[in-house]
Amino acid sequence: MRVSTRAGLVALLLLWSLGPMLWQLYTSMRTPEALLAGAGGLASGWTLANYGAVLGGDPPFWRYLLNSTVVGALSTLLTLALAIPCAYALSRRGGLLRLLVGGGLLAAAVFPYVLLFLALLQVARQLGLANNLLALCLPYAGLQLPLAVLLLQAAFAELPPELEESAVLEGFSLWQRLRWILLPLMGPAVVSTGLLVFLFSWNEFPIALTWISRSELLTLAPAMARIAGSSVYTVPYGAFAAATVLGSVPLLALLLLFQRQIVAGLTQGAIKG
């Protein structure tokens, strides 16, 4: 492929991937009049008022970001705490159990989880888990366990068994082996799995929509949907765009910081799955 062709294709790819985002950025800094007047006149009509409106709303927008961060971080910790022992045990077992559990996990990993919202809503009602950010971590951990266990199990399986055998001879207990020998070697796999779980929890919509009704507890995804609940035609689009930009920035930062680990996690899933 010629270099100029490739450059053209890369430019096209970036335009397609980033264009919609850039348009949001542009919209978010335009006054309503400038948006309705059309393309003419880029010299005037710029404003930061849209950001002011979104950040000064009731509740302010950063609250949603904070809620999502809290839920994302706690769900990730809970998922890893449950998945690591499970993945270890699975990788050390052979035979029917592993086949059965592995198959079940794969089926659960691809299951369109939106189907579960009604039953989970009833759980929330009966156990009084509604409007509680900590409680929201339970279904999130459950939903992400299959993928997490599959990824970590593959990573455990790659560690040489001699390592653990010699540790057993040294008299290390199971906990000591996990903590001091195996986990340090699992660092990259744990980080990339954790990032995928975090992304899922940050972005999750239907469960959050049904478990949280108080506006000050909303996470980002249902908050955006509630903002969108205003009419299709007569909406303050500048403010909408400011909200989408603010909602995207943390993820953009996360992606740029950890892109290698996220990509590794994703491709691991493909290769091992």
Add this chain to the structure above:
Amino acid sequence: MSALLLMAPALLLLLAVFVWPLLDYAWLSLQAQSVFTGLEAVPVGTLNWQRLLVDGRFWQDAWQTLRFAAVSVGLELVAGLAIALLLHQRWRGRGVVRSLALLPWALPTTVMALGWRWIFNDPYGPINGLLQLLGLATLPFLAAPELAWLATVVADVWKTTPFVALLLLAGLQMIPGDLYEAFALEGGTPWQGLWRITVPLLRPYIFIVLLFRLAQALGVFDLIAVLTGGGPASSTESLAVYAYLNAMRFLDFGYSATVMLGMFLLLLAGAGGLLLWRRQTEVRA
């Protein structure tokens, strides 16, 4: 024994989150639990299932969901493979472009669905702005059934193509380069190489992509809920949106559970078909 002990907490949570709901739905689909019964469950036998069989909206939505999934996933496969091939070549700045191209996948669906609503706005969105600049009439993207459907497909392809591209890229990196060299020596063109070497060897990856993406696309909810709300005239409504409406707007939990179980059964049938297809292609290959 200790292995089971280590796995127990995770397996218990998995049972609670995945298995219990399905059992609950199986029970609920045999009950009337709705506003008619004061939200109490009353056994009604197979009435919900009889209703499902003749419910035109369920089958219309099933067809719409299938059409949406087939077209979006098809487009994503083609675009994803093209992007993967582009990213597979060695050039400077490849890493940065790869992470930037991944951005659409990482964003919450509801965030960008709201963004797309503005992009498709009639007449102030950029697409209609461009049409007006060219002296053409604006298009009511979200108000006309076919155009609204197209809008959902475009937004979905935009969001998930990076994911597909990345998985296929991982597959490409597993193919030894000397295969292509040998093929070129025998006089094969790069285009032939794509069909004779790349696609056949990528088949396991394509299968994984199909499995993940089809399951997700058939359960599409976030995107439709925010972009079109299922309209206009339920033309973009998916089965998940219909089930949600039944529960949260019609307050008909028994039927909502039946719709979801019905959808689950359709999915199972689809997955069975896919597995059969894979087995057959493997035998042939």
Add this chain to the structure above:
Amino acid sequence: MRGASRRRLTAIGLGLGLALAIGLLSWAWARPATVVRVLMPAPFADATADLVATFNRSHRDIRIAVTRGPFETDAVSDLAISSLLLGDSPYDLLLMDVTWTAKYAAAGWLQPLDAWLGPDALEPLVSGARAGNRIDGRLYRLPLVADMGLLYWRTDLMETPPRTPDDLVAISKRLQEQGRVRWGYVWQGRQYEGLSCVALELIAGFGGHWGPGEAGFGLASPAAARAAGWLQQLVHEGISPQAVANFAEPEALQSFEAGEAAFLRNWPYAWQELQREGSAVAGKVGITTMVAEPGEAHAATQGSWGLSLLSGSPHPQAAADVLQALTGEASQRQLVRRYGYTPTLTALFDDPELVAERPLLPQLRQALEQAVLRPLNPGYAQLSDILQRQLSALITGRGDPAAAMARAGRDSDLLLRASGQMLDTPAREVSR
């Protein structure tokens, strides 16, 4: 000495008494007011903002806190339902569309108002506005503003408006042939709640009744088939544009306002819009009720917004006080004068001052007296959906009206049966 000590005692006593009084007063002063939380759709939250501020200034013990809900009716209901389902509602009062009442009451989310407002709470209302608030004999909602379907007609094109469906078709055809209008009649044909309102009026106008009692919830009847067939005929014969199949209120209004059509079905709000500067039909519009077969009712679909008291409210008495204040005469008067809403109180329709300011009021009252309710059924949202689907298919296609209405009837029956209505009480339908 004794006098001095007595004076001192008195002074101490007075001082103590004063301190106690100040203490008590400031305690009473500082006692936090009961906060009554109200969820309203955004337009109503804006229209009542002044009323709420006035109330809060004049009441020390009660404070109203309004939550400004989304714009769309459905989105407001979604928000309310999601918090009610979780059993954790942060609201005391809810401003509800008339079609929600049965559903919310059946779900057990509403408190009957009879205990707070007495048995005569609906007496001051014009009769058309009384319907739709009582379920199973209990009062669940007090209306704030009324709404009803009207037939708008062009006074410059005809002497008197049509009263029967045949009249409307004949006048339309004549005007279209003469080239004086492009279309005869524009209405709401999109697949949404507006289409059900159109159908309700016509089914009544052809002598039928959408509701329980007859086979197929009244839809499997010749009257319903003729009503549906008439709508189909309007589109097929070009009296209504094909685009009417995607018309909601704004599109129909736009077409009529541009002078394209002789007749329009819409709500009272359209009047002001049609009279504004730039409207091609300003000063040339009359209103009447929907056409009907000779001897049948000229029906107007009743739509209204009213306040309900939620079961979970921790201070129902305070909430009921707020409910009465917001739906009261002073409040309604301001909504009529400032925002052009239609009142529900007889006193306001009879008020000569208000009538002078809003000359349409007597005609609106007449239409309101003809108002018919959409079925007051907990499953109304689904029943309406069933009807809309069949009608939408008829308008956009060549299907047989009788067969389509029979299907709608069968689906309605199936829904009611599956939903356990038959197992429960035979008729949860309502007494007016």
